[in-house]
Amino acid sequence: MLATKRVTLIIGGGIAAYKCLDLIRQLRAAGASVTPVLTRAATQFVTPMSVAALAGSQVYQDLFDLKDEAEMGHIQLSRASDLIVVAPATADLMAKMVGGHADDLASTLLLATDKPVLIAPAMNVRMWDHPATRRNLAQLRADGVQVIGPNSGDMACGEFGPGRMSEPAEIVAAIAAHTTPGPLTGKRVLVTSGPTHEPIDPVRYIANRSSGAQGTAIARALRALGAEVVFVTGPATVPPPEGVTLQRIETAREMLDACLAALPVDAAVMAAAVADWRIASDFTQKIKKGPQGIPELQLSENPDILATISTHTQRPRLVVGFAAETENVIAHATAKRARKGCDWIVANDVSPATGIMGGSENAVHLITETGTEDWPRLPKAEVATRLAARIAEALT
Numbered sequence: 001m002l003a004t005k006r007v008t009l010i011i012g013g014g015i016a017a018y019k020c021l022d023l024i025r026q027l028r029a030a031g032a033s034v035t036p037v038l039t040r041a042a043t044q045f046v047t048p049m050s051v052a053a054l055a056g057s058q059v060y061q062d063l064f065d066l067k068d069e070a071e072m073g074h075i076q077l078s079r080a081s082d083l084i085v086v087a088p089a090t091a092d093l094m095a096k097m098v099g100g101h102a103d104d105l106a107s108t109l110l111l112a113t114d115k116p117v118l119i120a121p122a123m124n125v126r127m128w129d130h131p132a133t134r135r136n137l138a139q140l141r142a143d144g145v146q147v148i149g150p151n152s153g154d155m156a157c158g159e160f161g162p163g164r165m166s167e168p169a170e171i172v173a174a175i176a177a178h179t180t181p182g183p184l185t186g187k188r189v190l191v192t193s194g195p196t197h198e199p200i201d202p203v204r205y206i207a208n209r210s211s212g213a214q215g216t217a218i219a220r221a222l223r224a225l226g227a228e229v230v231f232v233t234g235p236a237t238v239p240p241p242e243g244v245t246l247q248r249i250e251t252a253r254e255m256l257d258a259c260l261a262a263l264p265v266d267a268a269v270m271a272a273a274v275a276d277w278r279i280a281s282d283f284t285q286k287i288k289k290g291p292q293g294i295p296e297l298q299l300s301e302n303p304d305i306l307a308t309i310s311t312h313t314q315r316p317r318l319v320v321g322f323a324a325e326t327e328n329v330i331a332h333a334t335a336k337r338a339r340k341g342c343d344w345i346v347a348n349d350v351s352p353a354t355g356i357m358g359g360s361e362n363a364v365h366l367i368t369e370t371g372t373e374d375w376p377r378l379p380k381a382e383v384a385t386r387l388a389a390r391i392a393e394a395l396t
């Protein structure tokens with residue numbers, strides 16, 4: 001997959017550095033050669049000896065190492081690769097990149113390079129959410145740096161949220177996509193997928209039957225064409241695709257926040273089955289059976305994410321919505337396209353008899369400004385491939 005590709009791997013100083021040993025192994029298994037560079041902080045987490053042994057290469061650490069400079073100067077090192085990968089990209093390394101610092105070998109290489117740079121951030125969730133890191137991330141993207149992750153989940157520091165470095169397999173997939181350009185290379189696409197869960201109380205929730213299969217297939221197809229994909233998913237039953245920036249959420253409001261944080265993007269594909277309503281009151285304790293009788297649950301309306309993105313000042317060039325209907329599919333979907341302000345609607349009939357919701361096939365109609373196209377019943381992966389190709393056409 002990565003035969004003859006030369007990767008310079010800058011390992012930053014964070015606990016996620018331990019995953020780099022596996023990353024090096026996987027990169028080499030995929031055919032790449034790896035030149036490792038360790039920051040001083042990284043040596044607190046992995047030893048140069050293990051990195052060198054797995055990479056089958058010398059490890060570079062010091063800007064002022066006379067022997068290293070004589071063999072391969074830092075400028076040459078910064079260019080003798082097809083791609084520079086920074087993993088884990090710590091908050092400090094990101095800040096240094098934004099500021100153009102060159103006070104150690106890693107930052108100097110990043111400033112001197114003329115090669116594409118891919119970073120895999122990893123840090124405590126508060127550090128990730130800090131306005132300084134948000135600014136730095138936006139600036140790095142504007143500078144053309146590709147970003148993979150971070151994923152959400154339990155963190156070594158005991159907290160939960162976005163900040164976990166992407167898994168080695170995800171990073172390898174992102175590198176493969178990056179080094180083999182496709183029609184969507186350089187384009188950033190937001191995909192929402194899966195259901196949302198709206199809590200009733202701390203133990204119960206309102207959900208729907210969306211499996212996330214179609215949204216996941218679309219994200220995978222866009223990735224395969226080279227797009228950088230931000231994948232915002234509710235609790236789906238299918239595993240998420242690899243090589244995307246994964247944001248796991250539960251509620252519609254969390255999905256909206258994650259989507260807004262992903263802007264700017266070139267296109268947005270909103271395939272999630274977002275709950276229209278949530279429980280109005282905030283039950284902090286489990287609702288108990290008792291003499292007060294059956295609880296009356298009041299609903300309030302969730303934000304419409306598709307409509308919000310379609311009218312946002314940073315509106316993507318192409319916004320694609322979905323319409324899951326059980327009757328008058330085309331009429332309802334056509335009205336929905338106008339009401340939500342999106343460019344295209346992918347409409348399908350989700351009546352139980354169709355077996356589409358949770359199934360492996362889909363029969364969709366693509367509704368655009370020029371009319372309706374009826375696509376044949378196809379595997380969801382095939383629908384995704386066709387849609388991704390159309391998106392590539394529209395963006396190029």
Ligand code: C5P
Pocket residue numbers: 192252270271272273274275276302303304305306307320321322323324336
């Ligand atoms: O209004 P309806 O739910 O049928 O519209 C479906 C489309 O709108 C889908 O693309 C879905 O992802 C999006 N949607 C949304 N926010 C909501 C409800 C639906 O983005 N609150």
